[in-house]
Amino acid sequence: MTETRREPHTIHLEDYIPVVGTPEIQELHALAALLKGRTVQMVNSTSVGGGVAEILSRLVPLLKELGINIRWDVITGGNDFFEITKAFHNALHGAPFDKSPDCFDIFLDYNEQNRVRLQTDSEFTVIHDPQPVALINGRSNRAGHWIWRCHIDLSQPNPKVWNFLEPYVLRYDGALFSSPDFTHQLPIPQYLFYPSIDPLSEKNRELEPEFIRGVLDRFEIDRKRPILTQISRFDRLKDPVGVVEAYKIVKRYFDCQLVLAGGGAADDPEGGKVLDEVREVSAGDPDIFILDLPPWSALEINALQRASTIVIQKSLREGFGLTVTEALWKRKPVVASAVGGIPIQVIHKQTGMLVHSVEGTAYQLRYLLSNPSFASRLGQLGHKHVREQLLITSALRNYMTLFMHSIRQG
Numbered sequence: 001m002t003e004t005r006r007e008p009h010t011i012h013l014e015d016y017i018p019v020v021g022t023p024e025i026q027e028l029h030a031l032a033a034l035l036k037g038r039t040v041q042m043v044n045s046t047s048v049g050g051g052v053a054e055i056l057s058r059l060v061p062l063l064k065e066l067g068i069n070i071r072w073d074v075i076t077g078g079n080d081f082f083e084i085t086k087a088f089h090n091a092l093h094g095a096p097f098d099k100s101p102d103c104f105d106i107f108l109d110y111n112e113q114n115r116v117r118l119q120t121d122s123e124f125t126v127i128h129d130p131q132p133v134a135l136i137n138g139r140s141n142r143a144g145h146w147i148w149r150c151h152i153d154l155s156q157p158n159p160k161v162w163n164f165l166e167p168y169v170l171r172y173d174g175a176l177f178s179s180p181d182f183t184h185q186l187p188i189p190q191y192l193f194y195p196s197i198d199p200l201s202e203k204n205r206e207l208e209p210e211f212i213r214g215v216l217d218r219f220e221i222d223r224k225r226p227i228l229t230q231i232s233r234f235d236r237l238k239d240p241v242g243v244v245e246a247y248k249i250v251k252r253y254f255d256c257q258l259v260l261a262g263g264g265a266a267d268d269p270e271g272g273k274v275l276d277e278v279r280e281v282s283a284g285d286p287d288i289f290i291l292d293l294p295p296w297s298a299l300e301i302n303a304l305q306r307a308s309t310i311v312i313q314k315s316l317r318e319g320f321g322l323t324v325t326e327a328l329w330k331r332k333p334v335v336a337s338a339v340g341g342i343p344i345q346v347i348h349k350q351t352g353m354l355v356h357s358v359e360g361t362a363y364q365l366r367y368l369l370s371n372p373s374f375a376s377r378l379g380q381l382g383h384k385h386v387r388e389q390l391l392i393t394s395a396l397r398n399y400m401t402l403f404m405h406s407i408r409q410g
């Protein structure tokens with residue numbers, strides 16, 4: 001295998017010119033000149049695993065390169081904290097919530113510990129998702145600009161959890177959502193922009209065919225037969241068991257393979273249990289590859305996505321679904337559930353196929369396997385869609401514009 005691991009910090013803004021063009025990069029420099037030396041802090045709950053960490057790991061170094069004095073902090077907590085925040089996450093997506101009432105105190109205790117540990121005196125503080133929301137307690141005299149960046153679909157939250165979180169959210173200067181459909185009626189300003197992927201990161205950059213072949217060989221995946229892939233944390237909301245069920249239907253008609261690849265996220269304690277469930281339903285089928293990958297597997301994930309015949313994302317609920325963005329960027333036909341931010345990315349029959357059930361997933365997989373030229377056209381249009389709307393250069397512009405806007409608002 002000849003592919004080498006390049007450290008992300010060796011990628012510079014100018015390297016994006018061949019992808020997005022010179023004017024877009026010039027525009028970023030012009031905006032950055034207005035913000036030079038300003039202090040920004042991003043706070044979330046995990047440095048690896050999941051979409052937020054994926055975005056921040058690229059956004060932060062590029063904003064730094066643009067001259068913004070940015071830091072990224074990750075809150076810490078015990079297993080009890082992350083079990084609670086995971087239950088919050090599911091409840092905000094509409095699931096029932098059955099934790100005991102003292103969970104709210106435990107949540108606040110951990111937020112308080114982090115408030116004491118972290119310095120939060122930047123001019124712009126962006127708090128990602130509910131886990132660190134109560135850090136707003138550390139704001140003194142309405143100093144600085146505080147934005148709550150919500151990556152979750154908040155359209156129908158479980159009131160038990162939302163009623164607890166809302167008073168904290170309302171103390172922010174604004175809330176930032178990924179889609180108009182995710183927003184919630186709030187008396188503070190709401191902003192909207194899509195998450196993004198970095199086309200030059202290890203996860204998304206072009207790879208040598210030899211490297212891709214090497215990865216398939218390493219995992220003993222057959223290069224000659226179709227490969228259906230879902231990349232996701234092992235999380236019930238990603239429905240890996242439903243993916244296996246859909247594959248089993250397809251397998252009656254096509255001699256294909258299924259790859260379920262994912263790892264854990266530090267803030268998701270449920271992964272092990274879900275992995276066991278997936279192994280159980282897949283037992284005995286040598287064409288199902290369940291790959292529990294370590295956090296440093298970006299190149300391997302990239303290779304698996306590129307080697308796939310079709311990429312699946314059969315989530316039951318979803319934030320934005322960056323794995324879909326990644327697959328579309330790689331010109332892959334995608335079969336994905338019409339939940340969360342996925343319909344923004346997958347325009348049915350144009351940039352992919354939207355589904356609502358196991359049977360629907362199996363049906364669309366069979367359709368695409370039988371119609372490879374249609375499948376390839378979906379992939380081409382998907383790539384174009386991502387280039388126009390979902391690349392990191394758009395996110396850089398959006399964040400800087402938001403900071404400028406906040407300054408104007410005083």
Ligand code: UDP
Nearest residue numbers: 049050051052054232233262263321322323
């Ligand atoms: N991911 C990863 N390793 C894994 C599973 C996922 O690096 O084992 C990445 C995946 O490529 C994507 C992100 O984590 O960049 C997942 O983001 P998404 O929005 O799809 O889902 P989330 O995990 O945030 O719910």
